Amino acid sequence: MKTTLQNCIRASRKSRAMKGLRVPKVIASEVLHWASFNFERPIIQFDRALVIFSIDIDVGEKKLGLLNKGKNDSCVHKFYEESRVGEIEEQAIPLFVDLFNSRGIPVTFAVRGQLTEIDNKTFPLLLDSPVKHDIGGHGYTHKQFTDLSRKEAEIELEMLSVGFKKYGITPKSFVFPRNMVSHIDVLEQFGYDCYRDAGTLLNDGMFIKRNGRLYDIHPSIYLNQSVHLSMLKLFLKIAIRKRTILHLWFHPWNFGENVEQVRKNIDNILVPFVDYAKNREESQMLKFETMYSAAKKADANLRVEKIQVPPQ
Numbered sequence: 001m002k003t004t005l006q007n008c009i010r011a012s013r014k015s016r017a018m019k020g021l022r023v024p025k026v027i028a029s030e031v032l033h034w035a036s037f038n039f040e041r042p043i044i045q046f047d048r049a050l051v052i053f054s055i056d057i058d059v060g061e062k063k064l065g066l067l068n069k070g071k072n073d074s075c076v077h078k079f080y081e082e083s084r085v086g087e088i089e090e091q092a093i094p095l096f097v098d099l100f101n102s103r104g105i106p107v108t109f110a111v112r113g114q115l116t117e118i119d120n121k122t123f124p125l126l127l128d129s130p131v132k133h134d135i136g137g138h139g140y141t142h143k144q145f146t147d148l149s150r151k152e153a154e155i156e157l158e159m160l161s162v163g164f165k166k167y168g169i170t171p172k173s174f175v176f177p178r179n180m181v182s183h184i185d186v187l188e189q190f191g192y193d194c195y196r197d198a199g200t201l202l203n204d205g206m207f208i209k210r211n212g213r214l215y216d217i218h219p220s221i222y223l224n225q226s227v228h229l230s231m232l233k234l235f236l237k238i239a240i241r242k243r244t245i246l247h248l249w250f251h252p253w254n255f256g257e258n259v260e261q262v263r264k265n266i267d268n269i270l271v272p273f274v275d276y277a278k279n280r281e282e283s284q285m286l287k288f289e290t291m292y293s294a295a296k297k298a299d300a301n302l303r304v305e306k307i308q309v310p311p312q
């Protein structure tokens with residue numbers, strides 16, 4: 001079994017090795033995204049751009065990691081123990097919720113079902129928010145769906161539904177753990193309306209696509225603390241011009257490993273971006289949506305415009 005020390009050493013080596021590569025890699029990725037967004041033709045065009053944030057909550061709290069006693073670590077993170085991921089998220093989640101609540105922006109929180117097993121702070125925080133956030137599913141144990149049989153996928157989703165029911169939630173949005181997409185028909189069976197497809201440098205996009213009865217609220221770009229604010233603004237301008245979506249997603253731990261780092265990165269990146277976008281929302285150039293509300297809009301749009309949906 002991995003020890004905390006081994007994990008820390010591996011994480012630190014990885015971090016040192018990546019540091020020199022990070023900046024040019026991020027710039028190259030952002031330029032490629034910018035180029036491909038410019039050339040892309042929206043599948044569904046809206047009356048104005050839709051800005052969507054989805055936040056993946058892999059653990060939620062340290063207690064959940066401790067409960068699993070290291071047996072679930074490999075399902076959650078390559079380098080950190082589940083309890084460490086939970087510890088970071090526990091500190092970071094309220095900061096993100098505060099930011100979005102203070103601006104009146106609804107977002108999708110894709111929450112792992114097993115968090116409902118413990119007396120947690122995340123569900124009450126989201127449910128008591130003055131803004132109605134979309135609380136979606138993110139697996140029960142965070143196992144990759146590509147590793148599961150159909151029966152196992154059904155069990156994961158059944159346990160998630162039962163857990164969410166304790167809070168009166170019927171999830172409609174789904175984010176696949178580790179973005180490994182599989183068993184979409186099982187999502188349909190459990191009443192989901194939308195999911196987020198896997199995002200990669202070559203696969204990211206600014207579109208919503210129908211897949212059977214579900215909508216793929218496609219990821220545009222994965223955010224972390226290295227993202228450049230100026231590029232985010234350029235992406236937003238493209239979405240406004242094309243009246244399509246800009247779907248930004250991240251984990252709470254992508255913005256730092258402790259509360260001070262997360263707060264600093266939120267203040268430097270997310271606050272100015274959100275305020276910039278909010279200003280454009282007031283000018284009717286865009287609307288903030290969740291994955292679920294964007295799926296409903298896409299559905300209404302397809303019905304109204306009677307666009308022929310190509311066979312999947």
Ligand SMILES: [Zn+2]
Pocket residue numbers: 056057058138142176177178
């Ligand atoms: Zn995840």
